[in-house]
Amino acid sequence: MPKSTRSQPPDAPKPSSGEPTRRVVDAVNAAEETWDLEIDVDGRPTPEVPAPTDPWAEPPTHATTLPMGEVPPLVAAATVKPDRPALRRNSTDSGLGAGVPGPSFGGDTDFDATDEHPTLGLRDTSAFESRPRQNIAMLSEPPGQPLGFAFDEGSDAAADALDLVGRQATSLRPAGEPPRNADPLGELRERYALGDFSGALTVAEALLEDDPTNADVQRYAESCRDVLKQMYTARLGSLEQVPMVGVPTEQLRWLTLDHRAGFLLSHVDGVSTLEEILDISGMPHLEAMRIIYELLQQKVILFQ
């Protein structure tokens, strides 16, 4: 089985002229460079599915670390495709199903562990202000992300950014409603082609709710799950590793976790392996892996 091609799929969105769009494409191309290093997509059952061009692999730090002054980020994010609101993520969408919060992938997050507080795993806002590392997609993150992925409230820049995104998101999508698009299948293909697998999975799952028998969408969903699973597996390493809590018990409650992360964290006992924790979580593995990865990124958990 050949590795997934990295060429632009024929039905991928054609970038229009203009600076913001160019940056999106740049980010996509740069991220491609890490594809073979990080993810082995052999065996993915997606013969009819267009190949992704923006895989997650290593978060594309080098490709997306742009000087803050160079990109008016929020405006840029909003003007890339102002008519495609669903491309931006809602705080209640993890790409893993409606109402499941969390970041999406495909280069839309760049999270540097060095930005975190050494003991609490909290974001250090000074690091954010002095050394912006967000790509366009990340800056389109709405507020209220769990697990500390959102910006610190104390940061003016972050607060401004969040406000702008918030208004944009609100005006385009009523709160509590899943992402809608006039051509959801097109959106699914587009997201997939751009490597936004979690976003594509969200759209696919929404479509499957309406028509569970749609074989094409099923294939997309399955492929997204496979790729995401491989991504997390690559990031987490061996599932035989034993995680332990890296934050003192009395400081745990100061973290920004949601109840699912809290639940998984309650199973981290310094004895159970990652695989065991995934088994006992009762959550879909993909979601559990995502949360564990985020906990690891925040140093809330560490490997022995």
Place this chain on the structure above:
Amino acid sequence: MERVIGIDLGTTNSCVAVMENGAPAVIPNRGGYKTTPSMVAITEAGKKLVGHIAKRQAITNAENTVFAAKRLIGRKYSSPQVKNAIATSAYRIVEGPHGDVRIQLRGKTFGVAEISAMILQEMKVIAEDYLGGAVSKAVITVPAYFNDNQRQATKDAGAIAGLDVIRIINEPTAAALAYGFGKDLEKTVAVYDLGGGTFDISILEIGAHGVFRVVATAGDTFLGGEDFDARVIDWLVEGFQQEHGIDLRQDRMALQRLKDAAEKAKCELSATRETEINLPFIISSGRNEALHLQRVISRETLESLCADLVERTVDIVRQTLEDAQLGKEDVEEIILVGGMTRMPRIQESVSEFFDREPCKGVHPDEVVALGAAIQGSALMDQKTEMVLLDVTPHTLGILTQGGNFRGIIPQNTTVPTSRSEIFTTSRDNQTAVKILVMQGEHEMGDQNELLGEFVLTGLRKAPKGQVEIDVTFEINADGIVSVSAKDMETGQQQAIQVTASSGLTQQELKNMIDAAQGEMLERRASEDEEAAKQEAQRLIAEIDRLFPQVEQIVASSDFGRDATEKARGILAKARTAVQSGSTTQIKEHLEALGRTARMFRGVVQKTP
């Protein structure tokens, strides 16, 4: 002499023990715990989980987690106990092809004995890992009230798990055995057994030369530590509801954490006066924030929450003594069994009732398994003089007119035994009579267990009550029950031998044994692979660590430069093998790695 393990196959927890150097010892599992939850689960990915890991997901995956399978083993689907279990279990209980009970997990149907076998297999693996060799023989304990079918089903479970069950013994007998180990006692003892899911009280006579006899036994199969946990959970849920207006029961993840925390707090309160329950991020408030649960519970609170449960056990003890026509003063020793008996309030209640302190010399969680190990060792050692008298766990009898049950061999009769009783016809000119052999204590036949039936024909025609039929029950030393009916005038006779059945056919049993063996082989192979990989990684790390020192030493001498080059080559090849994941390749390099590590160690040690 072949090692025999003793297994306490409990409703909630199981324990395995073995005789070591003449004394019984409990074997800890891989997590270091001496008991293993009797739980089996199948995950979404189809993976089988047994023990602690199954328990930790029991609420979030309730439909596919089997607990308290012991309540179902060997029972008919139509029995009241099974109906009760259906009402209280989240997993799906269905009727088997022979009127037995089956359990459905993720679309696959399992026999109850098959589920229990998974737990027994886990205990077997724990013992094998500890003893470093295969274990094939076991003594398994069952409650004293288990009927023949339940005992047979337990034996079948052992067979499926790859164990030759050389004896099934009663749990209170095992507890008394462990209590009396090394002593020459003649005593009447009460075994008060409050486990995770059941309560049993048994009165035993320990006779001279190690003769044990169960005098009376009773209990409640739906009363145990889980009920105590449930009270703590209720208390926490109500408190949280009052504070935040959120019902934690609606969220399975929250409930799972509550269950774990309640059990932990309950255990801690046996040793401390109060403890804190701290569950951060227990649930989402719905306003994009997570709420925390933090409460302190005192021992007094726990005792007040559970007072009626403790009282229920005392009521059962009182009733059992009355039924056995025994006074409290007849009981010379009280043995506490089951983790719940660590609760100070329970110990106080037992002391108050019997007017004496219970025995503190036995470990409540381990005593039954220890007794089973003692019995196993005694069975293998012909020199041991210990005699365990088997008794009939339930009354044996037949169904008579009006659906009434007539007992012929009473409960707790020592076997072998034989009893007869004369019956007459109930209709005029009756030429045949159907004998339904039953087991149980209820006066109505339909509440008891049907063991078998046969028809005695050729009776002479006569008015009702005139034809006399002699019904004889006989139980031999192996526990085989034979029933015969004889027309006293004509001498016409019919008989059957009652064979206990778990509800599985021989073919089904064979298939299950084969499947379990296959799984076991796979599991061992997988463990072998993992062990090889870990060993290789350990050796690579050690060589890496020693390399700079060895290089330094070699650089200052004229020898050994080739050796370091070779070591590099060995390391590179071993790393490639580990990355490939091929066990064969890894094993090929283990010897070279070991040799290199030994050499490096030697070089470093010999150099001042």
